[in-house]
Amino acid sequence: MIAKRPARSRLRRPPGLVVVGVILVTVFCLVAIRDFDYAGARTSGSDVWVDVAHGTGAANVISSIYLGARLFDTILEVLVFSVAALGVRFYLSARGRSYEAELVPESHIVRVAVGVLLPPILLLGIYVLSYGHLSPGGGFSGGVIGASGLLFAAISLGTAHVSQRMRPPVLRWMEWSVLLGLIALAALPATCSLPLLADPLPAGRMGSLMSGGSIPLYNGLIGLKVFIGAWIVIKHFVDHRGEI
């Protein structure tokens, strides 16, 4: 016999009690970290990561961590991003348009500004992802800069126009090919009888553009993946309501 489920209203706690509980926990946490030794917590691992960066040849220590020691974690993160983009496409494509919003014509100034600013924005995205192993940046930020440039163009020219220029079938094919490329690149050491996470490419001279082993390659692939994924998410949200 299946037990009868209690009414949901009975399961709710009084909001006042919850508010007091959360405030008490917050104050408790503030009191608990009052004597926390921040300096001791910070300096424990920096030297280790500097050695890791010297091993990979990338001047950016963070790049050498998330595309070196934490490479599989990063690939799974890209996979989560892909699944989210797939989910957005799946649910919103199935629903069709909620209503037919039309493109609001932008002024001549905005149209000219888009023409002037779009190439530098895309160039900045490419710069950030190609110099990600030497300076702050990388694939994720470079891809997002590129996608925000496309959003900027879509605001002025309309999503339909930008989407047509982006060739959706090629984009769809590229989206999954890039993911496969990332997984293949990560599996390359194992196929070359190297230890896992070993870099099959030479580290190069630290500080030069051609350094960091396969880190620039990963940055390029992740940047392309994020660029395509972010554009797909933007496009489907906009398509659902008609136009921007």
Add this chain to the structure above:
Amino acid sequence: MFGFNGVTIAIVLFGIGLLGLIIRRDLVIKLLALGLVNSATILCLVSLGAQESGAPPILTPDMRAAIVDPLPQAIVLSAIVINFAILALALVFVMLLVERYHTTDSARIERESDTEEETWN
């Protein structure tokens, strides 16, 4: 009484976000509160690694000061991407619920869904 630093601000922001998640009934506000909780977590991690007069974690030949702890910054990158993915998907689900029930009020959605369930049974 309390030292004023990134971690304490993060704890307060986390508390505010958590309160918003629990007591606000509007689904869009709940998503904003979720974003606040995520930002508080990021602030906490970055603050734990930060230090006064610490150099950025970019290695240069003439580097003199010790670099800040780079591990929290590398972990934060995952948090940002996962947060983007969660927010995008959650927004889609909110849109689907709004299309079905014509409200963003979670209590009303729950009530109407209960009524639907009883009708089916």
